[in-house]
Amino acid sequence: MWRRMAFDGANGLSGVSGREAELTNALILVAEDEPEIAEVIAAYLEREGFRTVRAADGRTALDLHLALKPDLVMLDVQMPRVNGWEVLAELRRRGDTPVIMLTALDQDIDKLQALRIGADDYVVKPFNAVEVAARARAVLRRAGGGGGTMLRVGPIEVDLDSHLASVITGDEPERHALPLTLTEFRILAHMARAPKRAFSRGELLDACLPGGEALERTVDTHLSKLRRKLEDAGATGFVNNVRGVGFRLADLG
Template identity: 45%
Template sequence: MSEVQLSASASAPVQSLLPQTILIVEDETRLADILEQYLRREGYHTERAASGPRALELWRAARPDLILLDLMLPGLDGLEVARRVRAESQTPIIMLTARDEEVDRLVGLGIGADDYVIKPYSPREVVARVRAVLRRSGGGVQAGEVLRVGDLLVDTAAFRGTCKGEALDLTAAELRLLALLMRDPGRVRVRAELLSVVSGPAAVSDERAVDAHIKNLRRKLGGCGSMIETVRGVGYRLASG
């Protein structure tokens, strides 16, 4: 079982430790590139899909904090993607549509979309909507998180961790990785997302470097190391204890 406590500490913001993930579902490459550029500048990690089926696949693998979902997509349209996501989770969804008819707005919001943006749009407006929806949904990360999962504890304000009460000798990057995994036990974190925690949201390093960090982290966790599970071909997750 996991537990998260929030304190009013004014220490370094946890958001820098735990970048939120935005899934961009847009089949127009130019628009997706622009959205990704603006979101990464704001410190978000991004994943991209250009079709409905791929969007669902990435959503299940990466479990993003928010989905930017185009209405017109190949394979499955945005409304059907939203219906399937909403049937399983409350992941915030912002619909992106070139249709300005009221019926589309009503249908889109009726299936559980949190907001919509009509094309053509300003990327800055989209980023502002993302921030607003995450705030409303409680997706914003506050400073001073204390994360407990089984025998593991991480205090992000004090920048320390313990396993079974024993202090862990972790680097800053290793602590950030561990905190990200502990924030949502059982959720698979893809290598690109983990890399952004280590190297920053604009990192372009070899994602295999994450494997080396995880190997070191497991070793340093000692008896708690087995809690980090490999999801072959995708990334890693933390067992829920």
């Protein structure tokens, strides 16, 4: 039955840029109790560039949603502990995280119920994994998610709306808030928008310490403190020197 969910490299979405690259950076919570199906969905989404986390029951899905604030939830209807309808209703009480329902029930009444409770889309099993990835991208595009107000680089999250940064670690994800100064937050947010890019000291100075009389070497001090706070929270290998240029957030080595 699930052989239909085969990988199809010809339909890959590699080479995207700009807004599409932001969408690809999205974190997707796959809430599915059948391990084989969850693994295939997650693997294909990751192949397309998305990041994923999985939940095998409704209670875990709600806990992960609260802890990780994913950009999109793919939610199976028939799950243990808390079923998909109840999870969807709770997600809607919490906010407007986009949700795609996954179900084997090909009935109009079920589709209508999903939309009535607040689902953004509805996919009936068995489905093609290429279609699932395309639906995810379309829903994220409509919602304006995947990089708009939440920036993610590895375990690092930067929430531009609430002006908070944190590091998520562990098999059972734990969030560690970063005690950043305003300047450190500005630098982290600026670099997180393009984590593979090398920034010069002058660029960071102009973008993050505007209107001041600080010297370029002041940036080194802020970056050193930022690196230490990231490491203390469990995010090692970030904020790296690029010889002759400046600094890069992500480690490409």
